[in-house]
Amino acid sequence: xxxxxxxxxxxxxxxxxxxxxxxxxxxxxxxxxxxxxxxxxxxxxxxxxxxxxxxxxxxxxxxxxxxxxxxxxxxxxxxxxxxxxxxxxxxxxxxxxxxxxxxxxxxxxxxxxxxxxxxxxxxxxxxxxxxxxxxxxxxxxxxxxxxxxxxxxxxxxxxxxxxxxxxxxxxxx
Amino acid sequence: xxxxxxxxxxxxxxxxxxxxxxxxxxxxxxxxxxxxxxxxxxxxxxxxxxxxxxxxxxxxxxxxxxxxxxxxxxxxxxxxxxxxxxxxxxxxxxxxxxxxxxxxxxxxxxxxxxxxxxxxxxxxxxxxxxxxxxxxxxxxxxxxxxxxxxxxxxxxxxxxxxxxxxxxxxxxxxxxxxxxxxxxxxxxxxxxxxxxxxxxxxxxxxxxxxxxxxxxxxxxxxxxxxxxxxxxxxxxxxxxxxxxxxxxxxxxxxxxxxxxxxxxxxxxxxxxxxxxxxxxxxxxxxxxxxxxxxxxxxxxxxxxxxxxxxxxxxxxxxxxxxxxxxxxxxxxxxxxxxxxxxxxxxxxxxxxxxxxxxxxxxxxxxxxxxxxxxxxxxxxxxxxxxxx
Ligand SMILES: [Zn+2]
Numbered sequence: 001x002x003x004x005x006x007x008x009x010x011x012x013x014x015x016x017x018x019x020x021x022x023x024x025x026x027x028x029x030x031x032x033x034x035x036x037x038x039x040x041x042x043x044x045x046x047x048x049x050x051x052x053x054x055x056x057x058x059x060x061x062x063x064x065x066x067x068x069x070x071x072x073x074x075x076x077x078x079x080x081x082x083x084x085x086x087x088x089x090x091x092x093x094x095x096x097x098x099x100x101x102x103x104x105x106x107x108x109x110x111x112x113x114x115x116x117x118x119x120x121x122x123x124x125x126x127x128x129x130x131x132x133x134x135x136x137x138x139x140x141x142x143x144x145x146x147x148x149x150x151x152x153x154x155x156x157x158x159x160x161x162x163x164x165x166x167x168x169x170x171x172x173x
Numbered sequence: 174x175x176x177x178x179x180x181x182x183x184x185x186x187x188x189x190x191x192x193x194x195x196x197x198x199x200x201x202x203x204x205x206x207x208x209x210x211x212x213x214x215x216x217x218x219x220x221x222x223x224x225x226x227x228x229x230x231x232x233x234x235x236x237x238x239x240x241x242x243x244x245x246x247x248x249x250x251x252x253x254x255x256x257x258x259x260x261x262x263x264x265x266x267x268x269x270x271x272x273x274x275x276x277x278x279x280x281x282x283x284x285x286x287x288x289x290x291x292x293x294x295x296x297x298x299x300x301x302x303x304x305x306x307x308x309x310x311x312x313x314x315x316x317x318x319x320x321x322x323x324x325x326x327x328x329x330x331x332x333x334x335x336x337x338x339x340x341x342x343x344x345x346x347x348x349x350x351x352x353x354x355x356x357x358x359x360x361x362x363x364x365x366x367x368x369x370x371x372x373x374x375x376x377x378x379x380x381x382x383x384x385x386x387x388x389x390x391x392x393x394x395x396x397x398x399x400x401x402x403x404x405x406x407x408x409x410x411x412x413x414x415x416x417x418x419x420x421x422x423x424x425x426x427x428x429x430x431x432x433x434x435x436x437x438x439x440x441x442x443x444x445x446x447x448x449x450x451x452x453x454x455x456x457x458x459x460x461x462x463x464x465x466x467x468x469x470x471x472x473x474x475x476x477x478x479x480x481x482x483x484x485x486x487x488x489x490x491x492x493x494x495x496x497x498x499x500x501x502x503x504x505x506x507x508x509x510x511x512x513x514x515x516x517x518x519x520x521x522x523x524x525x526x527x528x529x530x531x532x533x534x535x536x537x538x539x540x541x542x543x544x545x546x547x548x549x550x551x552x553x554x555x556x557x558x559x560x561x
Contacts (some may be wrong), residue, residue, distance in 0.1 A: 004389075004529075005205070005351070008176070008184070008185065008186050008200070008351050008352050009185045009186065009193070009198070009201035009202070009205070010185040010187075010188060010191045010198065010352075010385075010386070011191060011192040011193065012186065012189075012190065012191060012192075012195065013190040013191065013192050013288075014190070015189075015190070017190070018190075028231060030231065030246055034304075036304050036305070038305055042261070042305045046305070065385070066422075066424075068306055068423075074419055074421075075436055080297055092474065093427075094320040094321070094323045094324035094327070094428070095320065095323060096315075096316050096319030096320050096323060096372045096373060096374075097370075097372070097373035098313060098315070098316055098319065098371075098372035098373070099316055099369075099370055099371060099372065099373075100297055100316075100371050101189075101298075101311070101313065102311035102312060102313050102315045103293070103296050103313075104295035104296070104313060104315070105294060110373075113310070113312075113316055113320075114320055114323075115320060115423045115427075124424060124425060125421050125423075125424045126304070126424070126428050127306060127423050128307055128310060128312070128320075128330030128423055129310065129311065130428045136373075141323065141324070141327045158309055159306060159309050159310065159375075160309045160310075167482060
């Protein structure tokens with residue numbers, strides 16, 4: 001009974017207690033390595049990225065253009081039917097202005113990151129990516145953007161073959 | 174299905190770092206729950222252990238590693254893991270053991286020890302992302318919350334201060350919780366709104382802390398409740414639901430948690446609830462971030478879409494309001510040892526419904542409560558409705 005319990009178990013430690021030897025500790029650093037086969041859909045997707053193109057898969061049952069592409073439709077639960085190129089332009093669905101890097105360390109130059117739904121795919125279908133060539137005050141949901149590709153010779157078949165998405169000029173900003 | 178009651182609950186302190194191991198914490202919480210249920214481990218037919226990613230503890234097969242501490246030795250035992258959803262889902266797994274008749278008494282024990290991971294548990298969150306699509310971008314976990322929060326705020330045009338109010342309410346509510354890590358009776362809206370920007374729109378005080386802790390509940394069939402005369406300390410599980418959406422999280426509109434709505438629908442159907450706003454007296458939705466409480470209230474059908482912030486502003490969700498929300502203090506105030514939040518979701522429903530919540534007791538009489546947990550890549554919801 002929460003009201004009647006006098007002692008709640010747990011002995012709190014401070015951040016320095018492990019380093020200063022106040023408590024007995026054991027340390028370990030794992031060294032695991034992985035190599036993933038990219039599989040059917042992603043292998044083609046990455047190969048197309050290297051060519052500077054975005055590709056999707058169409059499910060003729062529900063009519064969806066699935067992006068990123070997959071070899072089966074998770075809604076209809078049947079194989080998808082065809083490869084379909086989609087555009088390298090799209091819309092910012094959401095974004096963050098991050099002052100944290102991947103290890104939660106503070107950074108002073110913020111990372112603009114978010115989700116872009118790509119033109120030609122079914123509505124709301126997109127990928128996570130960085131944004132560039134826009135100020136933190138300019139970025140907004142609904143903004144039209146286009147992929148900024150790395151030069152052909154430095155593309156390797158990775159989502160990073162797109163450096164970032166930048167404002168699509170000549171349309172509503 | 175048979176009727177199932179919670180007849181005892183226990184939890185440890187939630188703290189950034191505790192000296193005890195995961196096994197020791199599990200034992201403490203379990204012992205407390207058994208004592209409250211006036212039972213010994215021999216009275217338990219089956220054990221469900223909930224715990225989140227193995228990488229926090231640095232021990233694979235974590236379920237097996239922890240089982241001695243949760244009383245699972247030489248018993249039907251399973252570990253469940255549905256990301257952050259584990260906090261409520263493990264109790265659902267315990268429920269079906271008893272409801273099905275396979276067990277008369279089931280123990281549900283959840284543990285999390287996030288402090289072992291050095292220097293910060295954030296670094297192992299890097300390994301939850303899709304290896305091909307997401308990881309090359311070196312994502313930070315806070316990003317996805319920031320993206321979801323921004324989408325939610327923008328679609329409904331919700332001012333940030335209506336979201337920040339949730340953090341103020343929950344950190345103040347936690348003042349009455351003996352296990353709380355971040356209770357703050359003096360916190361103001363300005364404190365939250367002026368706290369450091371982590372990943373805009375998310376600020377430091379919008380986020381619950383990583384914690385160590387454990388919690389446990391004892392579930393019993395109606396026959397056991399009668400035979401052992403536990404009726405006065407029993408709260409009944411009226412409905413359970415769970416649902417997960419696609420892993421392709423960049424393919425859906427993040428403004429509404431459809432998976433929570435479906436999980437709630439499943440639980441409400443079983444609990445015979447067709448007008449949740451009228452029939453539910455209080456709620457413990459998952460609040461690892463302040464906007465998540467609002468998002469989840471909408472998913473649970475307790476607020477109209479985009480209107481949960483307004484309810485917070487108007488005081489409806491205060492402990493003495495019309496719909497108290499997170500009277501425990503929630504993850505924002507008590508702490509976020511992922512799976513162990515069982516103690517402030519199922520545990521809080523139990524203590525409130527049986528009138529044992531002490532300083533946190535909701536002043537109005539409560540008969541029906543709902544709790545919910547959420548996890549994985551913004552895709553998982555688990556919901557339990559309980560009644561006195
Ligand atoms: Zn289909």
